[in-house]
Amino acid sequence: MDVGTKRMRQLLIIFGLTIITCDLLACECLPILTLEQQFKKADIVFYAKVQSLNDKNVKGFRETMHFTLDSLYTDKGGYHPTLRVKEVYKGKLEKDIELNIKSNWGLCDVFFKTGTYYIVFGYFDKDGLIQTSICTPTTMVTDKQLIRQIKKLK
Secondary structure, rough: OHHHHHHHHHHHHHHHHHHHHHHHHHHOOOOOHHHHHHHHOOOOEEEEEEEEEHHHHHHHHHOOEEEEEEEEOOOOOEEEEEEEEEEEOOOOOOOOOOOEEOOOOOOOOOEOOOOOEEEEEEEEEOOEEOOOOOOOOEEEEOOHHHHHHHHHOO
């Protein structure tokens, strides 16, 4: 690799990190709340499996920052999942229904992976659609510890 190519690559990396850092700062998760406070604040809390991802079907998909930075990100996961509800801890949802999570294509959106299970702390927007963010305890379930903690909050 010649010096010019190496320098250009370094500048592109610095530029990319600068954009990501600036956007990350735009996602403010303050004040920091306990799990119990987050549970009380959420409209719905449920355990679900990611059935599919719908990013490619959403208007504006190709213009998003996510697609621009990594056009193959949908091979890894996505921001517009269809979930099958397995258990409801708070709110009025039926078990075994499928529902979609609305994303705003921002860096505060949760990145979901197909075939995995999540605890979702959701909120209804003005149109009645469910949203979540990285500022909630919404997370992929890798062990049952979080589920046990949430069951205690019911």
